[in-house]
Amino acid sequence: MPFAVYLLGLAVFAQGTSEFMLSGLIPGIARDLQVSIPAAGLLTSAFAVGMVVGAPLMAVLSLRWSRRFALLAFLVTFLVVHVVGALTTSYGVLLGTRVIAALANAGFLAVAMATAVALAPADAKGRATSVLLGGVTIACVAGVPGGALLGEVWGWRSAFWAVAVALVPAIVAVLKSVPSGAPGPAGARARGELRALRRPRLLVLLALAALVNGGTFCTFTYLAPLLTGDTGIGSSWMPLMLALFGLGSFAGVTVSGRVADRRPTRLLVICGPALAAGWAVFALTAGAPVPAVVLVFVQGTLSFAVGSTLISQVLYAATGAPTLAGGFATAALNVGATLGPWLGGLTIGAGLGLRSPLWVSALLVAAALVTAAVARAVGVNPMEKGQPAEAQ
Incomplete structure (x- = not known):
């Protein structure tokens, strides 16, 4: 795997840390900017919405640029808005920086995926993808506890400065390691790519990814209250539990990187049903600490492998x-990361208990399995390795 792909993974880690770290900074931001906790929580929602809307829009915009220029533009924008966020005393300005950061992050991920695949060998798209998503999983491990620690010791602004500083080597690395190429006519490229995106297999795969990621983040969002409430694990153990889920996630993308290019169907056929069953077993055994701790790691692994x-x-x-x-x-992925927590919150609000998001996760993954089965029944095989979109 070319070294430049790992450098892209470093940049994904820095940006992912920015997304995840807010969960530990909300109280400090609310106090400092004199806003309510729900208002501070909107900073997370603004980032998620910006990712969903911005991904396709920024991808189209980037077609006008070379990939190196696009990556640098998105990274520099991300760095600048974090400096502004660290300096501002205005909640409105901070909210605006989160939206812009999300747009830049979404654009970077879109171009980074295309760049990593282009740099990797033709039969190593799975490995290249796992390197990029590995940056996200390491951000899960380090971002939440790291951001919370920085916020506790030096205040929430220090976490924003840390992200800005972490982006500097990523910018230098992209400048030196990613080859520059001239873009084609943006209009023609956009029309050609949009035609390719209408293929049934691709649409099914996108739906499956959204459903599986919805199940993942439905439980991850409410993992702390579940473990401290129903399971009875002390709140002081929560950073370790979140890190354990992140370690499982890293293990999952590592397994996927080794298997997805050669035996994707086998991995999905085995791990998909196991993932759905695991959420159900977690719901049934969440009252006992030992199985809960084991399943935190196992479900993190299965979720990110799939x-x-x-x-x-x-x-x-x-x-x-x-x-x-x-x-x-x-x-x-971000539709799922938005939909899953929303559905989980609805079930908790309806009085179904802290275990209810686990059942929602199981149902979302089950819906993905049913969708895949129906697609195959009508002649669309979403799990056929290497089948080009034009062949559908």
Whole structure:
């Protein structure tokens, strides 16, 4: 795997840390800017919405630029808005920086996926995808506890400065390591890529990715109250539990990177049903600490093994639309990351208990399995390795 792909993963880590770290900074931001906790929480929602909307839009915009220029433009924008966020005393300005940061992050991920696939060998799209998503999983491990620690010791602004500083080597690395190429006519490229995106197999894969990621983040969002409430694990153990989920996630993308290029169908057929069953077992055994701790790691592993493999299959299926495929894959993941927590919150609000998000996660993954089965029944095989979109 070319070293430049790992450097892209470093940039994804820095940006992912920015997304995840806010969960530990909300109280400090609310106090400092004199806003309510729900208002401070909107900073997370603004980022998620910006990712969903921005992924396809920024991918289309980037077609006008060379990939190196696009990556640098998105990274520099991300750095600048974090400096502004660290300096501002205005809640409105901070909210605006989160939206702009999300747009830049979405654009970077779309172009980074296309760049990583282009730099990697033709039969290694799964490995390239796992390197990028590995940056996200490490951000899960380090971002939440790291951001909370910085916020506790030096205040929430220090976490924003840390992200800005972490982006500097990524910018230098992209400048030196990613080859520059002249873009084609943007209009023609956009039309050609949009035509390639209409293939049934690709649409099914995007739906599966959204459903599986919805299940993942439905439980992840409410993992702390579940473990401290129903399971009875002390709140002081929560950073470790969140890190354990992140370690499982990293293990999952590592497994996917080794298997997805050669045996994606086998991985999805085995791990998909196991993931749905695991959420159900977690719901049934959440009252006991030992199985809960084990399943935190196991479900993190299965979730990201399945999710990473689905994204690599999106890139295999969209050989005619590498940049927009990355954008729509990013959007699909964030649709799931928005939908899942919303559904989980509805069930808790309806009085169904803290275990109810686990059942929602199981149902979302089950819906993905049913969708895949129906697609195959009508002649669309979402798990056929390497089948180009044009062949559908």
